[in-house]
Amino acid sequence: MALENLFKVVTTRFNGNSEKTDQKPVNSNNIPDNLLFKCPRCRNVVFEDEYKALNMVCPKCGYHGRISASERIELTVDKGSFIETNSNMLSKNPINFPDYDEKQQALRDKTGLSDAIITGEATIRGIPVVIGVMDSRYMMASMGSVVGEKVVRAFELATQKKKPIILFTASGGARMQEGILSLMQMAKTSGAAAKHSEAGQLYITVLTDPTTGGVTASFASLGDIIIAEPKALVGFAGRRVIEGTIKQRLPDDFQLAEFLLEKGFVDMIVERKKMRSVLSHVMRLHGYEKEVL
Amino acid sequence: MNDKTAWERQCLIREKTRPTVNDYIPLIFDEFYELHGDRHYGDDAALMGGIARIDGIPVTVLAEVKGRDLNENKKTNFAMPHPEGYRKALRLAKQAEKFHRPVICFIDTPGAFCGIEAEERGQGEAIAKNIMEFMRLKTPVTSVVLGEAGSGGALALGVCDRLAMLENALYSVISPRGCASILWKDASREHEACEILKITAEDMVRLGVAEAIIEEPNGSAHYDVYKIAENIKEFLVKTLKENSSKNIDILLEERYSKFRKIGEFTE
Ligand SMILES: [Zn+2]
Numbered sequence A: 001m002a003l004e005n006l007f008k009v010v011t012t013r014f015n016g017n018s019e020k021t022d023q024k025p026v027n028s029n030n031i032p033d034n035l036l037f038k039c040p041r042c043r044n045v046v047f048e049d050e051y052k053a054l055n056m057v058c059p060k061c062g063y064h065g066r067i068s069a070s071e072r073i074e075l076t077v078d079k080g081s082f083i084e085t086n087s088n089m090l091s092k093n094p095i096n097f098p099d100y101d102e103k104q105q106a107l108r109d110k111t112g113l114s115d116a117i118i119t120g121e122a123t124i125r126g127i128p129v130v131i132g133v134m135d136s137r138y139m140m141a142s143m144g145s146v147v148g149e150k151v152v153r154a155f156e157l158a159t160q161k162k163k164p165i166i167l168f169t170a171s172g173g174a175r176m177q178e179g180i181l182s183l184m185q186m187a188k189t190s191g192a193a194a195k196h197s198e199a200g201q202l203y204i205t206v207l208t209d210p211t212t213g214g215v216t217a218s219f220a221s222l223g224d225i226i227i228a229e230p231k232a233l234v235g236f237a238g239r240r241v242i243e244g245t246i247k248q249r250l251p252d253d254f255q256l257a258e259f260l261l262e263k264g265f266v267d268m269i270v271e272r273k274k275m276r277s278v279l280s281h282v283m284r285l286h287g288y289e290k291e292v293l
Numbered sequence B: 001m002n003d004k005t006a007w008e009r010q011c012l013i014r015e016k017t018r019p020t021v022n023d024y025i026p027l028i029f030d031e032f033y034e035l036h037g038d039r040h041y042g043d044d045a046a047l048m049g050g051i052a053r054i055d056g057i058p059v060t061v062l063a064e065v066k067g068r069d070l071n072e073n074k075k076t077n078f079a080m081p082h083p084e085g086y087r088k089a090l091r092l093a094k095q096a097e098k099f100h101r102p103v104i105c106f107i108d109t110p111g112a113f114c115g116i117e118a119e120e121r122g123q124g125e126a127i128a129k130n131i132m133e134f135m136r137l138k139t140p141v142t143s144v145v146l147g148e149a150g151s152g153g154a155l156a157l158g159v160c161d162r163l164a165m166l167e168n169a170l171y172s173v174i175s176p177r178g179c180a181s182i183l184w185k186d187a188s189r190e191h192e193a194c195e196i197l198k199i200t201a202e203d204m205v206r207l208g209v210a211e212a213i214i215e216e217p218n219g220s221a222h223y224d225v226y227k228i229a230e231n232i233k234e235f236l237v238k239t240l241k242e243n244s245s246k247n248i249d250i251l252l253e254e255r256y257s258k259f260r261k262i263g264e265f266t267e
Helices: A048-053 A069-076 A100-111 A145-160 A180-198 A239-246 A257-263 A272-285 B006-014 B021-028 B070-079 B083-098 B116-120 B123-135 B151-155 B176-184 B187-196 B201-206 B225-244 B248-260
Strands: A036-038 A045-047 A083-085 A117-124 A127-134 A165-171 A203-211 A225-228 B031-035 B047-054 B057-064 B103-109 B141-150 B162-166 B170-172 B212-214
Touching: A036 A048, A045 A048, A069 A117, A069 A127, A069 A165, A069 A272, A083 A145, A117 A145, A117 A272, A127 A145, A127 A272, A145 A165, A145 A180, A180 A203, A180 B123, A180 B151, A180 B170, A180 B248, A203 A272, A225 A257, A225 A272, A239 B116, B006 B141, B006 B170, B006 B176, B006 B187, B021 B047, B021 B057, B021 B103, B021 B225, B047 B083, B047 B225, B057 B083, B057 B225, B083 B103, B083 B123, B103 B151, B123 B151, B123 B248, B141 B151, B141 B225, B162 B201, B162 B225, B176 B187, B201 B212, B212 B225
Parallel strands: A127 A165, A165 A203, A203 A225, B057 B103, B103 B141, B141 B162, B141 B170, B162 B212
Antiparallel strands: A036 A045, A083 A117, A117 A127, B031 B047, B047 B057
16 A cells, blocks of 8 residues: 555645644554654655655655754754854743743743744855754744844844855744734844845845745845745745635645745745755855855 | 723724824825835835925825725725835835935834735735835834734834824734634634733833824824824924934934844843
8 A cells, every 4th residue: 555545635735734624644554643744735645754864855745844943054054063142042021921931931841942043153065154043843933032133143243244144934923922022023133134235245045934924024035045945835924814815725836935936036946955055155156265264 | 191991992993983194194294296106016005105295394105095985995905005015115215215305104004915916926025125125214214103003014114213103003913803813713802812912002112112102182083183183293293303303324323223122032
């Protein structure tokens, strides 16, 4: 029996927030579910090990899945070169939002993250760079005060040290739990991006699955070069919000990286395995060279 | 002193009789010429722009337009702009910069429109670009929230030197309805979400987002449109005088640092 047929046909959509609506898969061969990966794009089922061996890329359709910030850093920068910045920054509960503190503590314990982004300095094929990586496991990588402040400080560090900056984005949008302060992070980060740009330095955005809402409507859309990973979901409004407005189902490829490329909002789509190479070449084309020790 | 709850204010600003920017413009400005189009795709009636004169000073006006009836709302899409609306705003803001005209923004939107075409034409990019460019626009920018200021669609006209809220106006990162659906899976609890989210004019001043609250006569703008227009005009004229006397580089530095310092965290 083909692996794909291990499951009942799933009739729900494949995209974005599918977890809640998907039917529980029936596993007739008694393979534990946690050994299998069901691709949210092509709906095929593969062994988790195979998916992981490809660094979370679906072997059937090439969907580039979500990976943790630390895995991303390991895949992207030169071994041992990463020095984290502002690792102790924690958000407060500025509007006393119910259960926000408890929710964050639980996520900190579970993920080891302090908030939804890790920033730092590193080299990529010897070229010094400031890097920030968002992690969707932490409150869907929503942007509150900490994400905003760390992005701004990363831009400031890059401006001061005349370095390029690369931000790997993933986000559900602004963080509701911090109210209006979260919205203001959009202004703050965009302003810092402008200052880095005025200093003549290069900003590369890498849009990963999923990048939406206030992050799309601020720093994620402001890179000099905007790269996306294959089949990453990128948009302003959520699919369900739009479907609620238009009262019909959206096409499957709506808001995927390939759609954005076609519409003119992405410079290139780059596979994960080629990312280091592309990033380093693009940086060199902008005059950034290997650090001479 | 406004003792209404956020929910009471929310109900008030949703009333059809609440004045809109179309009521205010003739009362505040001596002249107003609407200018159309983003020069890329089209003209968005949800976000109106034009040149005007206030107290003798030429200014550029940008405004999200609530309709006063269903017909007007059909035309202005209930004040929910598409990307071409934001791009028109940016075009006119850059024009204002060229001719050294201050920019005045009136914010009154539930949010940027969420739809297929808005996505296809880059709603996120359009808002991001406005936010970044307004941050460094070399002319004074003053914004006034007339009714509701919904999320990124409001912020696209909200990066300014001074922000005033009408006393019953609300500014929120998410619609209270949306917040209630996420939090309790029950949109009908929006009145509770209204209070939790801290969205009133007083909250905005306390949180460093707004600098001024404009008094609504007898508790609401409905009751006396002439008086409320006068109050808005008084704020605008005073702010224009203060800002135009400042060196533009200092003004830009202050604008940047106003936003730069917003956020609460420990380290
Ligand atoms: Zn797949």
